[in-house]
Amino acid sequence: MRAVCVLGTGLIGGSLLRAAARAGREVWGTAASEPTAAAAVADGFDVTTDTDAALARAAEADALVVVCVPLTALEAVLRRVDAVAPTCRLTDAVSVKVPVADAVAQFAPRTRFVGGHPMAGTAESGWPAGSADLFTGAAWVVAADDGLDVEVWRDVAELAWDCGSRVVPAAVDEHDVAVARISHLPHLFAAVLASVGAGEQGDDLALALSASSFADGTRVAGTRPELVLAMCEGNRGALLAAVDDALGRLGAMRGALASTGGLAATVRSGHEARMRWASTREPLEVPVDLGAPDVFAELRELGRRGDVVEPVKR
Amino acid sequence: MRAVCVLGTGLIGGSLLRAAARAGREVWGTAASEPTAAAAVADGFDVTTDTDAALARAAEADALVVVCVPLTALEAVLRRVDAVAPTCRLTDAVSVKVPVADAVAQFAPRTRFVGGHPMAGTAESGWPAGSADLFTGAAWVVAADDGLDVEVWRDVAELAWDCGSRVVPAAVDEHDVAVARISHLPHLFAAVLASVGAGEQGDDLALALSASSFADGTRVAGTRPELVLAMCEGNRGALLAAVDDALGRLGAMRGALASTGGLAATVRSGHEARMRWASTREPLEVPVDLGAPDVFAELRELGRRGDVVEPVKR
CATH class of the missing domain: 1.10.3660.10 (6-phosphogluconate dehydrogenase C-terminal like domain)
Structure with a gap:
């Protein structure tokens, strides 16, 4: 199971840290403030305010880096990624997908990036509001545009499955x-x-x-x-x-x-x-051969039908 | 307790017939079709398809006539009212109030008319869907424009209270x-x-x-x-x-x-x-002296504050 580095430990990042840890993954993260980092450490998680150190560890471990900061903080974080872990496996959990893909292309262009969007949330926010169960049963959109890195695509889908979510593939603009x-x-x-x-x-x-x-x-x-x-x-x-x-x-x-x-x-x-x-039916779990040519076109069609990808057995 | 003649025994009229009967009132009604009349009679109610006979009885008993037909059937019913019970006490339970008031002014101008609108309903329709409880706890809007007949206003309010509703006064255009x-x-x-x-x-x-x-x-x-x-x-x-x-x-x-x-x-x-x-508060029950000058202005103000009229003790 690939290690996970979570950048940003608010509601979404904090829940992801908990869910990935519960699934048995090696996981660490960063917080924007000392009090948040201290709260996460007190809860038994490996969280620091030193983004460069967290990213250096991610580069060393070939971890999947997940950006969970607000859109307004995205550029600053991506600049650190480009400086410290420029070719890392990268995904995100920010709502909109085109603006994030554009920012990655601009500020961290060498990363192996596949965007994501877990459709989960609560009215609360911040580390204390997080829960390992937040993603259970939720749709987790994974970008499925031509030319993406299939290996990282599987990394992101496996993280979503580990968190109990259904994987819905979609082109970023269609999402x-x-x-x-x-x-x-x-x-x-x-x-x-x-x-x-x-x-x-x-x-x-x-x-x-x-x-x-x-x-x-x-x-x-x-x-x-x-x-x-x-x-x-x-x-x-x-x-x-x-x-x-x-x-x-x-x-x-x-x-x-x-x-x-x-x-x-x-x-x-x-x-x-x-x-x-x-009358929308329950989504079907469809097996997909990620090694096939035109796999992303197949994945996009599957998402347009309202279906999800069958979890791959390890 | 004033007798009640209900014109139209769909969901609203059928419920009104049941609620008025349960309150101990003498009540009869009309149905648009023989099967509906037969169903109501089978349930123990005095319902006929002979509108003129029902209206003649209303004129004789000085009953409150309540129009509960759809807007599209309004003109025909009002023409019968004008022919058979031209000066009767009249109200209605049709949603919109200005078009009904206009139709009454045109087709039954001699009636003592005070419009009404019980804010109750279900997804079902027709006599079988009716219930004596339909109006319990509902807002029942009673028209409160200057120049209305105060005596009939009280008749309508008392019917609403008998049905378990709260009386909200409002000008017809404001409603x-x-x-x-x-x-x-x-x-x-x-x-x-x-x-x-x-x-x-x-x-x-x-x-x-x-x-x-x-x-x-x-x-x-x-x-x-x-x-x-x-x-x-x-x-x-x-x-x-x-x-x-x-x-x-x-x-x-x-x-x-x-x-x-x-x-x-x-x-x-x-x-x-x-x-x-x-944060809308619970409506206050405000006592109103119906004999006061400018009573309708007072009633309209009360409705604009979101309050209701205190039921008058008999």
């Missing part, structure tokens, strides 16, 4: 488009719906009459704004396209309502889409 | 604006979000990655399209204003995302609105 649609846009819709529904201060009639349609439609507007902003603003390009798709549909609906008064096209299409979502 | 914002717009947002999220047939990656933000944001898109259309299309004017408010906010958000990339204004305003909703 970013998908999360814009099913995660980032819902957060923006919830925010706008909450603002329209609440209306003016001092007039609480609408809120007094609100029922489950409003409560459900605005639930994620309760998320801490900082988390929503980091997530949505980091996926600007794909999110703009999703917003424009939504605005086009809303504009057509507005036109129909104003002219004929009819909403059937909007309502029926939305109903069909929701029914399609509700 | 329609409120439900457009907190009920009708959420249904349209859910439909558009479902359509954008599901994307093209044959690409299920986005659906496979969807989590609770998408599930919650699209839940009401699962409602039967006919119900959503009847509800939303009947409230065209107020809904257009709510849609335009939402489009304005989404457009501003789109502009900020495209220019500076910043979403803080949208996300923070939505978060504040959701927090305001979450």
Whole structure:
């Protein structure tokens, strides 16, 4: 089992450190602050604030390095990787995939990089909120673009399986488009719906009459704004396209309502889409020969079908 | 206790018939079809398809007549009211209030009309789906515009209390604006979000990655399209204003995302609105002297504060 070096020990990195250790892996990590490092050490983990030392050990052990820092701290960390472990096996657990791939190409271009995104989280953050169970049953997206390093691809998938996740392969741009649609846009819709529904201060009639349609439609507007902003603003390009798709549909609906008064096209299409979502089958575990030519095209097709890669037996 | 004549015995009218009977009231009703009338009679209720006979009895008994037919059947029923019981005490349980008030002014102008809207329902419809408990704990909006008949206002409020509901007074236009914002717009947002999220047939990656933000944001898109259309299309004017408010906010958000990339204004305003909703206090039961001058202005203010009228002791 390959050793793992986790850069950043917040909710995601801290959970990964715990999960990898529980799976029997040799694992160490870095923290941005002394108190976080001390808390992790007190919990029995090998965590330091000395990023260069952690990376030197990773280069020596040929470990898989996992970047778990916020998007805003990415460049600084990648510069250290390039300086200390320039050709290491590298992955990440940052939400958006195109901006991370671009940053790696710019600041750590010699690394063997395969991006990742475990679709897991809680409302909490920081080392204390972490849990070895965070990834259990979650989808873990692994980048599947042509030209990636198949050996590192397997390293990342094995780490995901060790953490109890399902491996969903996807092209990085398709991943970013998908999360814009099913995660980032819902957060923006919830925010706008909450603002329209609440209306003016001092007039609480609408809120007094609100029922489950409003409560459900605005639930994620309760998320801490900082988390929503980091997530949505980091996926600007794909999110703009999703917003424009939504605005086009809303504009057509507005036109129909104003002219004929009819909403059937909007309502029926939305109903069909929701029914399609509700009838989404359980993902199939599909065996994939990672040595095959065109393996990444096969993996991408598998992800588009909503399926996952069958864990490889050791 | 005033007798009650219920016109229409679907989910709402059928539940009202049961609840009024349980409260000890003399109550009878009409059904649109023989099978429905037969089912209600078999359940022990006094229901006929002869609307004129039911209305003649209402005129004779000075009963409160409650219109519980769909918006599309409203004109025909009101014409019978005008022919047979032209000055009766009249209320309704149709969702939108301005279109109903307009129809009454046109087709049954001599009635003593005070509109109502019990905020209750289920996914089911028809007589068999009805229940005497449907209105328990629900908000029952009672129109509170200047110039209404105070005596009939009390009749409607007493019926709502007998059914276990809280009485929320509101001007009819303010009611329609409120439900457009907190009920009708959420249904349209859910439909558009479902359509954008599901994307093209044959690409299920986005659906496979969807989590609770998408599930919650699209839940009401699962409602039967006919119900959503009847509800939303009947409230065209107020809904257009709510849609335009939402489009304005989404457009501003789109502009900020495209220019500076910043979403803080949208996300923070939505978060504040959701927090305001979450902190909405329990409504106060406020005693109101229905004999006071300007009583309807007082009632409207009470509703805008999110409060309810204290049930009057008999």
